[in-house]
Amino acid sequence: MTNLPSGTVTFLFTDIEGSTKIAQQYPNDMPVLLARHNQILNQAIKAHNGSVFQIVGDSFSAAFHNAIDGLNAVLAAQHALHTETWGETGAIKVRMGLHTGTAELLSDGKYDDYATIASTQRVMSAAHGEQTLLTQTSMLPTCRKTSPPSNRLIPSLTISLLNSLPSSVVKKKSLRSKRCSIQRVL
Template identity: 30%
Template sequence: MPMLPEDKLSILYVDDEEQNLVSFRAAFRRHYSIFTATSGKDGLDILQNEKINLVITDQRMPEMTGVQFLEKVIPAYPDTIRMILTGFSDIEVIIEAINTGRVFRYITKPWDTHELKMTIDNACQLYRLQRNNKQLLEELQLKVTEQEKTLRLFQKYVPEEVVRKALDSAEESIFEGELRHVVVLFCDIRGFTTFSEQISPKEVVAFLNCYYTLMTESIKEHNGTVNQFVGDEIFACFGAPISYADNEQNAVFCAMEMIKRVEKLNEQYMPQFGQKIKIGIGIHAGEVIAGNTGSEDHIGYSITGDTVNTGKRIETLTKDHENTILISEAVCSKVNHLLHLNPWEPVTLKGKKDKYQVYEIVGRR
């Protein structure tokens, strides 16, 4: 916090002439806390034991000059303001020291009390300013660190791309949805309710966290975004909030990778649970409304539209088919040259009048 006006700053005056020390102390002890030393060595000892804000030193002293003394002060006490007393014959040396930042100001000898007082006051104002600025920077850095921590935590709940887009947009525009062509992927664990009843809640949570981690890695690697976790169901989107040229291809290759990752998951949990985990995946493509929905107090990024509902209905068709990936005609038209597919008989989807053609992915070509 800023220093109060009545607080006295501490000054160390170093001079090998004792009379100069006496005169300096008599002139300025009412205004500042004064410490004196007759050599650079003694001055360094005082600096180690006292909080010194301003150092004033004579230039010509035995053993080490004033500039040499101040050079030793800088590494350990960089915030201390440094001034030097000198005769005219040493001006070039002092100016060089000023230019290199070792000395704040110099005063010629013999010094005038009034002039020296003004120079010291300026140095003290500089010290206060530097200290306050340093504290403000520390507080700012602390706030930045806290905000970065909040942002990292927020991005665990909301896709990073959504967060960045919201930060770059006007506050009133973050609720504006947009029409997008996307690919939706739904993944569900088959028989998870029955399975979860056989293990403890703690084991369920630990397993789901591991499962979500593996599946999310695959989705991100294929340029997708996890839109929602609901129980053991994963809803992922390819094409929003960021779209890529090969959304359909990314989605089906992601699904195939997810099947492989479940096999690895079974290697870990089969000995513990005594049974294998099996999943079903449905993929569909079409137009959706993508954007932030909610209230001023609670906002969520959502993908809505008939495409989403249809994608979910396709996934439910895998209920009796373990580790199966089904894709719609809209997806098939973009990836059939890459895959071996098994067309199913046209199926009826809940809430749909017309039958749908779906294809089971058998493998890559």
């Protein structure tokens, strides 16, 4: 856990959609599935200058020095998860949330800023499998600055921009560019 950012930090939280049901239906396959999931996420996060600071079950918490590294990690991870052959369990779908805010790293390796951490958790929780939600503070100037690995789009991947934290009623407006599709959540 060296080189964890402090100050302005971009956080990525993830969770496998329906993991409890998968574990109940395929108890013998779940350890292998989870190990591969963890390997894919670790590789994507590390390849884009991020640091995993907590894993609980199938949920990852990672920190980045900037939002572009976080978004590139999301694209790489979702691409790898989407193209992986999962076998009998079928494809897994991972929800992801990206939020940038202030947080200080404590001596025990934990972050101190409830609002930033809670916001990231809420953003991730509002997503569905193969969807990544990001807050306005994590939005890049244009979508054209990043593209999925090998310039291949993931047909079911959605990256959505949140103007504020999720509420019970969310309106969506699609925005398109040459390289990716973003939904603006108003």
